[in-house]
Amino acid sequence: MHTPPEEHPVRAALSFHNISAIYIFVIMFIVFSVWIPEKFLQPGVWRSLLDAEALTGLAAIAALLPLVAGSLNLAVGAQVGFCAILSAFLLSKAGLPIALQLPAVVLAGALIGYLTALVITRLRVEPIIATLGMSSVLLAGMAWVSGSQQILDLGPDYRRIATTQFGGVTVPVYVLLVVAVVTWYVLERTPVGRRMYAAGYNPEAARLAGVDVARLKTGTLVAGGAIAALAGALLTSRINAGDPTVGPSFLLPALTAVFLGSTQFRRGRFNVWGTLVAMYVLAVGIKGLQLGGSPRWVNDLFYGLALLLAVALSQWEKRSARRR
Amino acid sequence: MADGLAPALLRVTDLVKTFPGLTALDHVSLEVRGGEVVAVVGHNGSGKSTLVKILAGAYAADGGAVVTEEGTELHFIHQDLALIGELTAVENLALYKSPDPDRACELVGRFGPVFDIEAPVRDLTPAQRAVVAISRALDGWTHPANVVVLDESTESLHKTEVDVLFDAVRRLAADGAGVVFVSHRLDEVLTLADRVVVLRDGRKVADEPVATLGHGRLVELITGGQAAMAHTHETTVRDGDPVLTVRGLRGGTVEHLDLDLRPGEIVGVAGVLGSGREALPSLLYGAASGAADELTVSGAPYPRRSPGGSLSRGIAFVPGDRARHGSVRDLTARENLTLPQLRTLTGRFGNLSARREHAEADRLFTTYQVRPARPEQRFALFSGGNQQKIVMARALRDDPAVLLLDEPTQGVDIGAKAAIYDAVESAAAAGTAVLVSSSDAKELLRLCDRVLVLRDGRCAAVLTGTDLTEHRLVTEGYGLS
Numbered sequence: 001m002h003t004p005p006e007e008h009p010v011r012a013a014l015s016f017h018n019i020s021a022i023y024i025f026v027i028m029f030i031v032f033s034v035w036i037p038e039k040f041l042q043p044g045v046w047r048s049l050l051d052a053e054a055l056t057g058l059a060a061i062a063a064l065l066p067l068v069a070g071s072l073n074l075a076v077g078a079q080v081g082f083c084a085i086l087s088a089f090l091l092s093k094a095g096l097p098i099a100l101q102l103p104a105v106v107l108a109g110a111l112i113g114y115l116t117a118l119v120i121t122r123l124r125v126e127p128i129i130a131t132l133g134m135s136s137v138l139l140a141g142m143a144w145v146s147g148s149q150q151i152l153d154l155g156p157d158y159r160r161i162a163t164t165q166f167g168g169v170t171v172p173v174y175v176l177l178v179v180a181v182v183t184w185y186v187l188e189r190t191p192v193g194r195r196m197y198a199a200g201y202n203p204e205a206a207r208l209a210g211v212d213v214a215r216l217k218t219g220t221l222v223a224g225g226a227i228a229a230l231a232g233a234l235l236t237s238r239i240n241a242g243d244p245t246v247g248p249s250f251l252l253p254a255l256t257a258v259f260l261g262s263t264q265f266r267r268g269r270f271n272v273w274g275t276l277v278a279m280y281v282l283a284v285g286i287k288g289l290q291l292g293g294s295p296r297w298v299n300d301l302f303y304g305l306a307l308l309l310a311v312a313l314s315q316w317e318k319r320s321a322r323r324r
Numbered sequence: 325m326a327d328g329l330a331p332a333l334l335r336v337t338d339l340v341k342t343f344p345g346l347t348a349l350d351h352v353s354l355e356v357r358g359g360e361v362v363a364v365v366g367h368n369g370s371g372k373s374t375l376v377k378i379l380a381g382a383y384a385a386d387g388g389a390v391v392t393e394e395g396t397e398l399h400f401i402h403q404d405l406a407l408i409g410e411l412t413a414v415e416n417l418a419l420y421k422s423p424d425p426d427r428a429c430e431l432v433g434r435f436g437p438v439f440d441i442e443a444p445v446r447d448l449t450p451a452q453r454a455v456v457a458i459s460r461a462l463d464g465w466t467h468p469a470n471v472v473v474l475d476e477s478t479e480s481l482h483k484t485e486v487d488v489l490f491d492a493v494r495r496l497a498a499d500g501a502g503v504v505f506v507s508h509r510l511d512e513v514l515t516l517a518d519r520v521v522v523l524r525d526g527r528k529v530a531d532e533p534v535a536t537l538g539h540g541r542l543v544e545l546i547t548g549g550q551a552a553m554a555h556t557h558e559t560t561v562r563d564g565d566p567v568l569t570v571r572g573l574r575g576g577t578v579e580h581l582d583l584d585l586r587p588g589e590i591v592g593v594a595g596v597l598g599s600g601r602e603a604l605p606s607l608l609y610g611a612a613s614g615a616a617d618e619l620t621v622s623g624a625p626y627p628r629r630s631p632g633g634s635l636s637r638g639i640a641f642v643p644g645d646r647a648r649h650g651s652v653r654d655l656t657a658r659e660n661l662t663l664p665q666l667r668t669l670t671g672r673f674g675n676l677s678a679r680r681e682h683a684e685a686d687r688l689f690t691t692y693q694v695r696p697a698r699p700e701q702r703f704a705l706f707s708g709g710n711q712q713k714i715v716m717a718r719a720l721r722d723d724p725a726v727l728l729l730d731e732p733t734q735g736v737d738i739g740a741k742a743a744i745y746d747a748v749e750s751a752a753a754a755g756t757a758v759l760v761s762s763s764d765a766k767e768l769l770r771l772c773d774r775v776l777v778l779r780d781g782r783c784a785a786v787l788t789g790t791d792l793t794e795h796r797l798v799t800e801g802y803g804l805s
Contacts, residue, residue, distance in 0.1 A: 191666035
């Protein structure tokens with residue numbers, strides 16, 4: 001029988017197909033370095049980028065987990081926002097100490113994920129609709145808790161969580177790194193992760209192979225909710241206020257990173273490192289455009305187009321894999 | 325009946341169609357004249373559905389020609405009727421035109437009393453739906469000399485409803501239309517047709533007026549005579565304790581079934597579509613919902629069946645639809661092989677041992693001769709036969725006590741077929757109890773110690789030893805004995 005030759009492993013790993021985001025990064029780096037070197041090539045710019053985008057990274061992983069098991073979560077932004085407001089509320093209005101406030105917020109995030117899962121698995125509402133509805137409910141909750149105003153007076157200590165540095169790198173970056181490593185380990189190195197991918201790709205076949213698809217979906221939404229809550233708590237610490245307007249804007253960058261990330265490294269599979277690389281590459285693009293003097297709306301345009309392109313790219317990847 | 329003077333509206337000459345490893349149609353010719361009902365019969369794999377697909381234009385023929393009389397159109401009524409359930413009869417009749425209730429009333433009225441044509445067609449009876457489908461096929465004829473192809477259209481109909489449809493068909497033929505009636509219901513063929521064309525293994529073996537044929541002769545033509553296909557499996561009688569016992573099993577098309585499976589025996593399940601044959605394996609596995617009066621596995625009761633529960637009791641299942649149910653096409657072969665049982669590959673930190681998993685995949689690839697020998701290749705990229713080998717290897721990986729197979733060699737080339745039969749037989753020799761549900765009579769003769777023939781959801785006969793012939797499988801399946 002004729003068998004086609006296997007691709008050379010190193011060449012395949014370095015191909016544009018496999019790591020397009022890194023090639024795009026190199027191109028953008030060169031363009032911005034030539035265009036606006038005095039602004040773009042500053043260490044401070046890069047450090048603040050690393051720090052600011054760590055929260056987007058957490059939101060992206062919060063969206064990634066459910067998506068691996070087949071649920072598209074459109075409520076990620078609202079989850080981050082609600083938990084950010086809740087963090088501020090528990091500190092300033094309820095007067096909870098940080099040692100109680102942080103666990104309470106993470107628990108609340110997990111509970112939100114669990115409720116979403118119940119709607120999806122018990123009431124059989126499509127994930128996209130369930131999370132859209134949940135998103136609106138959370139936005140209402142945010143407005144109610146905050147009275148649609150910033151919550152200030154968080155005390156002097158809370159701000160330090162997100163601003164403390166170790167070796168020139170802030171705490172949120174370390175948090176992201178830990179969450180990413182744990183997520184990578186679960187997804188790629190454990191039976192649970194394998195079953196999650198199977199459930200996401202073909203729920204019926206996974207069920208026939210003995211996988212409890214509903215339980216897995218619930219687990220990913222609960223874990224995603226807890227991670228989104230962590231992002232919310234750090235957000236409030238970082239801006240030293242509970243701001244009801246910031247959270248929802250995390251949704252688009254997070255989803256874009258997850259979909260673009262799926263075209264990186266793992267041949268169309270949603271994965272952690274692809275997600276983070278894609279997210280930082282997109283952030284560098286935005287930063288460069290802002291430093292070059294582009295107006296704010298370019299943000300939305302950039303992420304919107306990037307999301308469309310990323311999903312189109314992952315579809316193309318699927319089709320080309322089928323032809324091969 | 326055609327008197328030889330009516331013109332041939334449809335002429336099929338020397339039609340050839342080959343698929344990799346299979347000649348589906350081998351120089352098949354037939355003619356349909358105006359006023360004539362021609363039945364096309366044959367077993368699964370005889371080529372009748374390929375013939376219909378070529379007539380409908382879904383496949384291109386490799387050789388031969390399909391010629392129609394000047395101005396003659398071909399109209400099809402397919403098995404699923406191709407109606408849109410949410411739309412009303414009026415809307416279904418006017419998919420490409422503006423809806424016209426009066427016209428719809430007139431069309432439907434030709435076939436008996438008019439029913440509620442403004443209700444969604446999914447709320448109609450199967451017979452009413454068939455009337456809608458046939459009305460649509462007959463709409464817009466400018467002259468009666470067209471050809472209607474009924475492709476297993478009576479599948480979902482009850483006896484009385486079939487009569488309604490047949491009246492309509494006879495009326496059409498009387499007006500001068502030609503009718504091609506594809507069916508496996510021999511009673512209906514003998515009732516309706518003027519002439520019968522029998523296909524076997526892609527060749528036309530008979531083209532005779534119905535008057536010269538009886539049940540017996542027709543079955544002989546379909547199966548190729550009794551002598552040609554005898555039971556080739558060496559029957560082994562097992563009298564150990566059953567590993568799986570079920571009483572009063574029901575669910576889906578299965579009405580009531582008792583079954584004992586003993587270690588080492590291979591039990592076949594035969595029957596026409598809708599007899600319960602296709603529902604039995606997934607019902608036993610717990611993939612489809614159903615109930616049983618009593619179900620024990622190795623002597624212990626197994627009350628609430630589920631795939632997970634079945635796997636942990638050593639019951640493995642190979643679904644008939646390997647692409648949708650048997651595999652995750654975007655995972656690698658290795659990942660598909662190990663998915664149902666990952667615990668044995670788990671290391672100290674709850675991690676999957678990559679080394680043990682790769683070794684396991686390599687072992688299965690070698691044992692079941694999967695080609696190409698690349699466990700890291702995506703499942704979707706393997707050929708059909710090798711995909712099926714992977715699915716079989718996965719089911720046999722942990723030496724199951726019971727193996728449930730649904731159409732284990734459907735769409736598989738001859739080489740892979742032999743490999744799969746070997747795998748089934750060596751599993752049985754090692755003590756696995758095997759249940760094979762198959763629409764392929766030759767497969768059951770080749771593999772099984774005994775065969776349950778199902779009809780209307782119940783066991784119509786148990787065939788074994790010298791009784792186990794293709795002839796008996798067919799007659800019991802159709803209820804002709």
